[in-house]
Amino acid sequence: METIDIVQHNILLSCTSKQQFSQEHFWGEHTLSILLSGEGRVYNNEETQIYTPGTIGFLKRNQLAKSIKIPSADGQPFKSIGIILDEESLKQYSTENEIVTKLPYTGKMMFQLNQNRFITGFFDSLVPYFEQPEQLTKRLSELKTKEVIELLLAYDSRLKELLFDFSEPFKIDLEAFMKSHFTYNVPIKQFAKLTGRSISTFKRDFKKTFSQTPEKWLKDMRLDKAHFLISEKKQKPSEVYLQVGFENFSHFSTSFKERFGYNASTV
Known part of the structure; x- marks a missing residue:
């Protein structure tokens, strides 16, 4: 099969042996992903992020960006795993843990995380679901979402300002x-x-x-x-x-x- 795209609740499993340009350009929720093989490129008006195997990337919500999925020259398909950190889950987490942010986030709209064995291990635990996506239940997805939020905050506590900024875009030119x-x-x-x-x-x-x-x-x-x-x-x-x-x-x-x-x- 040339292309497999599985969306199981808020977890995305993607595999393709053909180069693909994205048709969805609006990222309405925060997305964290890892590239397993091939090459990925994500770009907006300010910059381009290039993903190679092992790259972990973060895309902030409420932005426009385009992406390209590229199989490797040696025949390896483009293969990635992503998890959507939706606003509802983040609000629930912030309430349960009494997290409050004072100012809107003003940092980069997309960036890469240095390789971290705990976050990489988190994604490794999702690889088997490529073969049996039906095993990834809603309950498991919710637990995985909480797990990765914990891992991100442990990785860099400053990510709190990004993850729990629930402000809406203000009126611009x-x-x-x-x-x-x-x-x-x-x-x-x-x-x-x-x-x-x-x-x-x-x-x-x-x-x-x-x-x-x-x-x-x-x-x-x-x-x-x-x-x-x-x-x-x-x-x-x-x-x-x-x-x-x-x-x-x-x-x-x-x-x-x-x-x-x-x-x-x-x-």
């Missing part, structure tokens, strides 16, 4: 944010959340700023970006459509011809 993030393929409601707005306020502010609906503006911006990459950077249409935020090649091809009057392949 809509124009600057959208011009920097239009290639991320997420629903309008996620753009609204990340700019600190309700969906109705977002649409109203967007129309005032760009004199277009968000849907029309995003489509045009993505197509213009694709045209530039194909015509100036000589990239192939099949390589471009995911980069600029389209979900499938067919929709991209049709939209490209409607906007420019010719096929992307003839640019």
Whole structure:
């Protein structure tokens, strides 16, 4: 089988023998993961994180990021294990342990942890579930979540400020944010959340700023970006459509011809 992606409660088991670009760009919850084989790349507008076997990475919640899964040159598949540290579980843990943070977290949105035998051992304990995911019950997942929270706090107590920061994004400059993030393929409601707005306020502010609906503006911006990459950077249409935020090649091809009057392949 070329690709196996198992989501068992809040634990993610992924294995693929083909290079894959992510289609989900919004990370709504904290995610901790380890790469077992192959190579992984996760990038946002500020930086790129490169994962090699043994790398443990952390992605903060409420951010836009893209990822690439790459099998190794010697034939090893991309294989990783991740655990989602959802807000509900973290709030329950903070209540049970009387944890209070005073200020919102302002550090990096994604980073790697130095190899730690306890956290590595935690992920090792999840490897057998690739073969029998049904054995990973909801109760076990809850216990595993509490275990890894304990391990993270033991690894670095400063992570408390990150894990238990439950503040929501505040209202930011809509124009600057959208011009920097239009290639991320997420629903309008996620753009609204990340700019600190309700969906109705977002649409109203967007129309005032760009004199277009968000849907029309995003489509045009993505197509213009694709045209530039194909015509100036000589990239192939099949390589471009995911980069600029389209979900499938067919929709991209049709939209490209409607906007420019010719096929992307003839640019």
